[in-house]
Amino acid sequence: MNASDALDSIWQRAGLPPEALQQARLTGEDPVLPSSFAVGAAAQSSIAAAALAACELGHLRGAGRQEVAVDMRHAALDCTGWFSLDGRVPELWDSFSGLYRCADGWVRIHANFAHHRDGALRLMKLDPATATRAEAEAAMATWRALDFEDAAAAQGLVATALRRFDEWDATPQGRAIAAQPLFTIERIGDAPPRVLPPLREDQRPLEGCARST
Known part of the structure; x- marks a missing residue:
């Protein structure tokens, strides 16, 4: 299964509009890292699915559908933590790992x-x-x-x-x-649908969605 197939599977299983998939542009191919697994495709498809879902919410708020472009190498590297302690990058693994x-x-x-x-x-x-x-x-x-x-x-x-x-x-x-599906979505409570405010031109898709307290 390549990254496009993986994205299609994730999107369909989530029950999201299939026409939104036309906005995804995936570039690059595995292997991008030395691994027995298609880590590049996994990173690329999951990041693309999250970005497309955010854009779809923006579309529901009145914006046009946006293109989502994800490069496989960039996606794989995006899953790596980059931080320092006192100006030095710490070891990620114990010497016995x-x-x-x-x-x-x-x-x-x-x-x-x-x-x-x-x-x-x-x-x-x-x-x-x-x-x-x-x-x-x-x-x-x-x-x-x-x-x-x-x-x-x-x-x-x-x-x-x-x-x-x-x-x-x-x-x-x-x-x-x-024997299990890749993921499941479980409804854990009932509530009336929330009316989302229209998306302003200066807002990102998720801005203004949180209920104010």
């Missing part, structure tokens, strides 16, 4: 939270106060990937064995996710 080669495959460990990191290291029979990444890699080489995943899950840790797509599809989790 990441991929580890096991006896029969690979495991990805999430160690950004201290209790997840320390729990994973103790599972490897290492002391969190003194362990090094090299020691963790050596310890993980003695584990079977699925065994470590199961042991970590039993202790509330975050570690996942890497699988081929067909292997994931065959798991109970994969089958459960495949």
Whole structure:
């Protein structure tokens, strides 16, 4: 599924006017980042859907339909956080987070939270106060990937064995996710329709929609 197909699917599932899709202009193609997944298409289609929905609200308030242009590379980079602390960009990941080669495959460990990191290291029979990444890699080489995943899950840790797509599809989790729609919209209460004020030329589509208090 390419980005255009993904956008069509999102839009139709949300029950939005199909003619608005003609205003979307998507450029670029995957891969834009090194990944097994179509992260560029996911970013591009979701950003385009949100922008189109905002423009459609503006259209309901009297404005003409606007064109929405989203470049895939820009969309993917837009999903990256950019910030600094005291003028320096902090590390995004703990030194123990990441991929580890096991006896029969690979495991990805999430160690950004201290209790997840320390729990994973103790599972490897290492002391969190003194362990090094090299020691963790050596310890993980003695584990079977699925065994470590199961042991970590039993202790509330975050570690996942890497699988081929067909292997994931065959798991109970994969089958459960495949049986669900991409998203659902649930009505959680009843209220009379809100009358939206006309959109002024100097306003963006969502401006003036919030109820004043």
